[in-house]
Amino acid sequence: MEENKSTPRIVIIGAGFGGLRAAIRLARSPVRITLIDRRNHHTFQPLLYQVATAGISPGEIAAPIRWIMRRRHNVEVLLGEVEHFDLEKKLVKLPGLEIPYDYLIVAAGASHAYFGHDEWEPFAPGLKTIEDALEIRRRVLLAFELAERQAAGGSGAMQLNFVIVGGGPTGVELAGTLAEIARQVLANEFDAIDPRTTRIILLEGGPRILPAYPEDLSKSAEEQLRHLGVEVHTSALVTNVQAAAVSMGSTRIPAAVILWAAGVAASPLGKALGTPLDRAGRVLVNPDLSVPGHREVFVIGDLASLKDKNGKVLPGVAPVAMQEGTWAAHNIERDLKGEPRRDFHYFDKGSLATIGRAAAVAEFGKIHISGFLAWLSWLFVHVFFLIGFRNRVIVMIQWAWSYFTYERGARLITGSQHLPSWDALQEEHERHPESRISA
Ligand SMILES: Cc1cc2nc3c(=O)[nH]c(=O)nc-3n(C[C@H](O)[C@H](O)[C@H](O)COP(=O)(O)OP(=O)(O)OC[C@H]3O[C@@H](n4cnc5c(N)ncnc54)[C@H](O)[C@@H]3O)c2cc1C
16 A cells, blocks of 8 residues: 555554454555554453463464564554553653554453452452463462372372352353363372362352343353352352452451452553543443544443443443444544444344353343353354464364363463462461361
8 A cells, every 4th residue: 555644544552352353444444554562462362261271272362463464564563562642642652652643543451350459469360361371270280289299298188279259251161161170181180189179169249140141041050060060159249368268258268279250440541541431440432432522532342431222331342342443443434535423333143151061151132042052152153253264273173172082282380380379278287187178
């Protein structure tokens, strides 16, 4: 494409589901695009739990942004963390760099929230990035190894408890898969401990798990989890998290591994825009996805707050982000052609949540399905949307292999061999060697 000074420059922040869609769509127009991300790769977050539970390797669910954009010659990819904006001067600010724009699309997503208790984070990591997934994998696999070493040393087998806080889709899939690991994958590989005695405990503060799903599917998900050996506790409000224990009021559950899947917080870039936010810190957007007072600035995906026709805020899911990305691009194209903008309407194709091997729930309008069929739908939808043909093939093969063999191919402990909970758990065990630790 011929470029000159009058070619509109569009800056997109974030190459997640929303930003990537916007860039791919806009690359067909006579514009110059700068796509900025603080990571060099796009992450397919719905499969992060598979990396965290050693099912697949990180490279299979992530793709370099530069590689995705390699044939789009009007797209410039920059690695960097955006910190500020000057909406009046139309500038995006990164350390040591200011980038001017004619249009700006902010798609910086969300991260985990600890309800004002950020001190819990080191003891209970959340799952949002590849690094998070690898840290969870490290802790889970290390817990079994340390328990084996301790038992082999003659100190008696230690009760292993894994606690997952938050019964939304991520908590449910982590709990279900960890149960499979303990009951099936590792069942016969240790000598001094029996991994099948590991307790997988899922704590949900509300009255039911998967609260965004219809009640019958929540119930079915709970039954499927129990069938896999997960202990599900609802109306269980966590009041404290320490190195080796989760407390709910006076009830204290010792835990070798604690995982956080309970809350999300919008990216701080929303606040940096200086336009109105909702109570969750998401940017309130106009129906055309621009922000009030700045027609040239769009916010999309998990960072945007927009209500559907029933007055409900659109959920933080990939299809919303992708459709918004395409729509923001459409509206910029309409501006450039001198056509009026159009309002965004989300087209909800349904929701799927996986629980474990052959276990899932799915809602397609009035049709609700559970079990194997839901799991198959989940599998095909997720593999279909993975970026890169190679990744799709590899993930399908790995899934088929582990379905029939119960093997998980990425069981590597990398990094430190220190488990934050271990010293505290050992002290507890030494003080009460005779007692099985229980809730
Ligand atoms: C574990 C997990 C499982 C999920 N499972 C599902 C599922 O099964 N189905 C589903 O529909 N949805 C699922 N989601 C939600 C879905 O992933 C999000 O709704 C979707 O990713 C939102 O897209 P987005 O473009 O708004 O943000 P993201 O995809 O999060 O992308 C944001 C991008 O912005 C970049 N960024 C952030 N801040 C900056 C900055 N300051 N400077 C530069 N770059 C920045 C980030 O690096 C990232 O690449 C899941 C999410 C998680 C965490």
